[in-house]
Amino acid sequence: MEKKNLVMIGNGMAGVRTIEEILKFSPEAFKITIFGDEPHPNYNRIQLSTVLQGDTVVEDIILNSWEWYKENQIELFTGEAVTQIDPDKKQVISEKGRTVPYDELIIATGSSSFILPVPGADKSGVTGFRDIKDCEIMIKTAKDYKKAAVIGGGLLGLEAARGLLNLGMEVDVIHLMPHLMERQLDAAASKMLKQELESQGMNFLMEKQTAEILGEDRVTGLRFTDGSEIEADLIVMAVGIKPNVQLAKDSGIYVNRGIVVDDYMRTNIQNVYAVGECAEHREIVYGLVAPLYEQGKVLASSVCGMETKPYEGSLVGTGLKVSGVDLFSAGEIEDDPKTKAIKVHNEFDGVYKKILIRDNTIAGIVLYGETKDSSRLFRMMVKKEDVSGMTSVSILESGCCGGGGDSSDVATMANEEIVCGCNGVSKGTIVDAIKTKELTTVDEVGSCTNAGRSCGRCKSLISDILAHTLGDKYDTAAKKTALCGCTDLSRDEVVAEIKEKGLTSIKEVMNVLGWKQEEGCSKCRPALNYYLGMILQEQYLDERDSRLVNEKMHANIQKDGTYSVVPRMYGGVTTAADLKKIAEVAEKYDVPLVKLTGGQRIGLFGVNKEDLPAMWEDLGMPSGYAYGKTLRTVKTCVGAKFCRFGTQDSMGLGIELEKKFERLDTPHKVKMGVSACPRNCAEAGIKDFGVVGIDGGWEIYVAGNGGTDLRAGDLLETVKTKEEVMELIGAFMQYYRETANYLERTSKWVERVGLDHVKGILADENTRKELNERLDKTLEKYNEPWNEAIENKEIQEKYYQKREIPGKPILV
Amino acid sequence: MQKIHVADYAALPERAGQVVDLGGEQIVLFRLSNGEVKAVENRSPHPKGGTLGEGLVSGEYLYCPVYDWKISLNDGKVQAPDQGQVKIYQVDRDGEQVFVVK
Numbered sequence: 001m002e003k004k005n006l007v008m009i010g011n012g013m014a015g016v017r018t019i020e021e022i023l024k025f026s027p028e029a030f031k032i033t034i035f036g037d038e039p040h041p042n043y044n045r046i047q048l049s050t051v052l053q054g055d056t057v058v059e060d061i062i063l064n065s066w067e068w069y070k071e072n073q074i075e076l077f078t079g080e081a082v083t084q085i086d087p088d089k090k091q092v093i094s095e096k097g098r099t100v101p102y103d104e105l106i107i108a109t110g111s112s113s114f115i116l117p118v119p120g121a122d123k124s125g126v127t128g129f130r131d132i133k134d135c136e137i138m139i140k141t142a143k144d145y146k147k148a149a150v151i152g153g154g155l156l157g158l159e160a161a162r163g164l165l166n167l168g169m170e171v172d173v174i175h176l177m178p179h180l181m182e183r184q185l186d187a188a189a190s191k192m193l194k195q196e197l198e199s200q201g202m203n204f205l206m207e208k209q210t211a212e213i214l215g216e217d218r219v220t221g222l223r224f225t226d227g228s229e230i231e232a233d234l235i236v237m238a239v240g241i242k243p244n245v246q247l248a249k250d251s252g253i254y255v256n257r258g259i260v261v262d263d264y265m266r267t268n269i270q271n272v273y274a275v276g277e278c279a280e281h282r283e284i285v286y287g288l289v290a291p292l293y294e295q296g297k298v299l300a301s302s303v304c305g306m307e308t309k310p311y312e313g314s315l316v317g318t319g320l321k322v323s324g325v326d327l328f329s330a331g332e333i334e335d336d337p338k339t340k341a342i343k344v345h346n347e348f349d350g351v352y353k354k355i356l357i358r359d360n361t362i363a364g365i366v367l368y369g370e371t372k373d374s375s376r377l378f379r380m381m382v383k384k385e386d387v388s389g390m391t392s393v394s395i396l397e398s399g400c401c402g403g404g405g406d407s408s409d410v411a412t413m414a415n416e417e418i419v420c421g422c423n424g425v426s427k428g429t430i431v432d433a434i435k436t437k438e439l440t441t442v443d444e445v446g447s448c449t450n451a452g453r454s455c456g457r458c459k460s461l462i463s464d465i466l467a468h469t470l471g472d473k474y475d476t477a478a479k480k481t482a483l484c485g486c487t488d489l490s491r492d493e494v495v496a497e498i499k500e501k502g503l504t505s506i507k508e509v510m511n512v513l514g515w516k517q518e519e520g521c522s523k524c525r526p527a528l529n530y531y532l533g534m535i536l537q538e539q540y541l542d543e544r545d546s547r548l549v550n551e552k553m554h555a556n557i558q559k560d561g562t563y564s565v566v567p568r569m570y571g572g573v574t575t576a577a578d579l580k581k582i583a584e585v586a587e588k589y590d591v592p593l594v595k596l597t598g599g600q601r602i603g604l605f606g607v608n609k610e611d612l613p614a615m616w617e618d619l620g621m622p623s624g625y626a627y628g629k630t631l632r633t634v635k636t637c638v639g640a641k642f643c644r645f646g647t648q649d650s651m652g653l654g655i656e657l658e659k660k661f662e663r664l665d666t667p668h669k670v671k672m673g674v675s676a677c678p679r680n681c682a683e684a685g686i687k688d689f690g691v692v693g694i695d696g697g698w699e700i701y702v703a704g705n706g707g708t709d710l711r712a713g714d715l716l717e718t719v720k721t722k723e724e725v726m727e728l729i730g731a732f733m734q735y736y737r738e739t740a741n742y743l744e745r746t747s748k749w750v751e752r753v754g755l756d757h758v759k760g761i762l763a764d765e766n767t768r769k770e771l772n773e774r775l776d777k778t779l780e781k782y783n784e785p786w787n788e789a790i791e792n793k794e795i796q797e798k799y800y801q802k803r804e805i806p807g808k809p810i811l812v
Numbered sequence: 813m814q815k816i817h818v819a820d821y822a823a824l825p826e827r828a829g830q831v832v833d834l835g836g837e838q839i840v841l842f843r844l845s846n847g848e849v850k851a852v853e854n855r856s857p858h859p860k861g862g863t864l865g866e867g868l869v870s871g872e873y874l875y876c877p878v879y880d881w882k883i884s885l886n887d888g889k890v891q892a893p894d895q896g897q898v899k900i901y902q903v904d905r906d907g908e909q910v911f912v913v914k
């Protein structure tokens with residue numbers, strides 16, 4: 001089937017989440033193109049506050065790496081705005097004149113900071129607080145200037161102000177209304193918040209309206225409508241946001257405050273949808289991610305042509321990401337004659353709670369100073385639970401005095417209770433994921449369920465749930481082992497950092513991650529070389545000098561500095577001609593030992609380093625990699641072609657396997673065996689991968705080992721065809737490559753992660769397919785190393801020569 | 813003492829040992845990433861012997877290719893927990909020419 005063209009305008013949080021959902025539903029249905037006018041991949045805008053406050057850096061808030069787009073075959077144009085939509089021709093045109101046709105179009109243009117239209121608003125030193133660029137302006141200004149003014153005492157304004165304080169600036173916050181965050185807090189809570197922030201060093205100018213921004217080219221201050229003035233070198237406008245709708249409007253799409261959509265996120269024009277902060281649904285434009293992600297889910301199903309419940313709007317809860325402030329608000333905030341309120345005001349501990357009840361259900365929540373109950377109360381509100389039978393104490397379970405009981409501990413938390421408000425993930429979902437997917441870290445929970453991937457407020461709760469679900473195992477998992485003495489980071493952390501930060505070389509990894517020994521050691525260098533090659537399937541330039549001697553020389557060093565040469569003999573099958581060649585070479589180079597190896601082939605031992613290239617040339621056979629962390633041998637039995645018991649062509653399959661997987665870098669060496677009946681003459685039961693022919697099929701065994709710790713392989717699956725064998729082994733191999741520690745054999749790895757876990761992963765056809773795709777991509781990059789050495793003089797000189805002295809000794 | 817022109821600087825690859833035969837005595841030259849050239853005897857300090865030429869070079873250290881001992885290229889000392897010493901040679905450089913003094 002021809003893929004449909006899906007185009008998305010806007011590369012932000014709501015849009016890209018929608019794409020993630022679409023990829024989950026129908027990974028193959030669309031050819032996806034995304035335009036984003038920022039120069040970055042999708043990042044966590046919410047965390048800009050933490051970036052400004054200095055707790056994270058921009059690289060850490062990337063949600064979808066460049067790799068992710070590539071892996072999902074999404075064509076991404078960044079730094080390129082779409083300027084026109086042509087619904088008749090069904091195409092979009094960018095500012096660079098690029099025209100892209102669509103079958104389905106998603107508008108996810110988000111919103112922009114609202115800049116007050118006062119005189120002087122265009123001066124340099126005036127910024128909004130919306131994107132990375134704004135953050136960079138603020139960080140840079142803080143280096144050269146002292147005084148900042150933030151206009152707007154709402155969520156954004158206060159988070160910006162806190163950040164500017166951290167950057168060492170003096171901060172005035174100007175607010176039009178008598179109370180801060182008046183849309184989320186009542187007077188009492190607002191007063192407590194103001195006191196706290198004042199004690200942190202913010203200065204508030206309340207009930208002031210800006211009339212003019214003063215200064216020549218650059219701002220020097222502000223004048224208010226009452227005539228008073230203040231000085232300022234930086235002005236941050238945080239008075240609100242305005243949806244980016246101009247493009248849609250110009251193209252004839254119906255726009256009110258936002259782009260108007262129905263319950264399936266459809267605009268008035270066929271095949272054009274809108275989602276996120278640019279969309280207006282039932283007269284509401286949302287400005288927090290939780291509802292936007294709900295919209296994204298519904299939109300994804302409708303674009304994929306799947307049945308879905310309509311989107312009927314959301315209730316939202318708000319927090320404030322300022323350290324020292326614990327606050328939650330949702331729904332109504334002011335009492336009226338028809339509401340009854342439960343209030344707790346403990347000034348001594350700085351705790352304030354107000355639950356507004358209307359018609360026996362919760363209609364509003366304001367919590368300040370202690371927010372433990374927030375998710376439970378919020379759920380009761382969303383579900384409109386009848387509270388008439390409850391006492392006020394049981395509604396406010398954690399009590400009135402700060403510390404309270406620990407009834408909201410994870411143990412007693414109901415399964416349907418929402419843990420991550422931003423992503424709508426319940427405790428039950430998290431516990432299930434931890435159990436079935438054997439997750440051990442907060443980040444893993446995030447990548448499986450999305451919990452914790454937005455504002456991050458729920459991360460400590462997720463960690464508690466992990467600890468509670470895993471018990472002792474969590475502690476051991478948490479006690480990570482460092483990669484080597486050069487770093488405190490574990491294997492998983494290093495791999496995650498490489499992916500997230502887009503690191504591309506060993507040197508870069510060591511620099512960016514603060515290696516203690518500048519150029520690493522003999523443990524981390526080969527490991528990093530492996531991990532980089534595994535992650536950057538095509539682009540990575542292998543660093544030969546970071547491989548240990550055998551892999552660097554493509555021959556196994558012996559105790560006296562000579563080498564062994566073991567050519568490939570696919571499936572242990574050879575020919576008289578090849579045997580003759582081996583014999584001639586052995587004679588010509590005076591090879592001290594010719595021996596059949598334990599891997600069904602012939603080894604030439606005790607060869608001088610300088611002779612290696614010439615010998616390889618004379619042999620004219622590929623390297624058998626008897627020295628590498630890669631596929632070694634595939635042992636086969638004679639099988640159905642000759643043996644009276646044989647049920648399958650074991651030699652044929654063995655050779656096919658060896659030809660496919662040879663040269664592939666793996667965490668440790670990998671061996672295979674193929675027998676044609678359960679007598680198992682090829683000893684397939686003690687191989688990393690063992691295949692045993694049976695009548696009408698093949699049994700696949702994995703994780704066997706015949707070495708130091710003898711281990712019989714586990715039956716992975718019984719399949720009918722050779723193709724299925726290749727597909728399963730490919731997927732298993734790639735999953736091993738992606739998750740094992742360097743120098744961990746399949747046997748140890750399977751014992752660590754559990755066979756059921758691997759089976760669970762491989763059960764999904766799509767996952768298998770993706771694993772195989774990554775594997776195949778990797779396999780494409782390899783060259784035959786012996787041949788390379790023969791043809792490349794530089795390699796010969798660098799690695800295989802003994803040098804002559806150019807001059808005569810001089811007596812000194 | 814003799815000063816022997818053992819190689820031209822430009823011909824020495826970074827971080828890959830080059831073995832030179834000095835009348836029966838084998839010496840390995842290592843050009844470090846910081847540009848310095850070090851010379852050691854091509855013999856592992858491990859009691860079982862073996863060569864050093866193909867070891868992995870990290871900063872001013874060499875990891876023995878046969879037994880993975882960590883050896884300082886400045887003074888030839890084997891680093892704890894192992895013990896031993898490799899013979900090192902003084903290296904002189906005169907522009908392009910690299911000399912070993914012995």
Ligand code: SRM
Binds near residue numbers: 596707745
């Ligand atoms: C040549 C060969 C012995 C022989 O004369 O037959 C051999 C030779 C070496 N083996 Fe082996 N192994 C050889 C088959 C095996 C087998 C049998 C097999 O593959 O069916 C095993 C047990 C099966 C297995 O691995 O599950 C085997 C288990 C080991 C181990 C233990 C691995 C383990 O995970 O427990 C090591 C040590 C290591 O890799 O860390 C090892 C390491 C070595 C090294 C590479 C040690 C080294 O680093 O120098 C030996 C190189 C000798 C040399 O001078 O080149 N060799 N080694 C065999 C080469 C087969 C080939 O054609 O590639």
Ligand SMILES: Cc1cc2nc3c(=O)[nH]c(=O)nc-3n(C[C@H](O)[C@H](O)[C@H](O)COP(=O)(O)OP(=O)(O)OC[C@H]3O[C@@H](n4cnc5c(N)ncnc54)[C@H](O)[C@@H]3O)c2cc1C
Binds near residue numbers: 009037038049156321
């Ligand atoms: C500092 C800060 C803190 C926040 N804190 C929270 C919080 O704690 N909790 C919470 O839930 N939410 C928070 N938010 C809000 C949240 O970030 C947004 O709701 C969310 O990012 C909206 O997603 P979106 O995809 O609709 O828009 P965006 O993420 O803004 O993405 C839209 C993208 O489209 C691009 N674009 C626009 N027009 C075009 C065009 N014509 N062509 C190409 N590209 C275009 C824009 O440049 C932008 O990159 C915060 C926001 C900020 C700025």
Ligand code: SF4
Binds near residue numbers: 643645679
């Ligand atoms: S495993 Fe079975 S088919 Fe293969 S050689 Fe042995 S007896 Fe014959």
Ligand code: FES
Binds near residue numbers: 419453
């Ligand atoms: S609550 Fe925001 S990420 Fe979980």
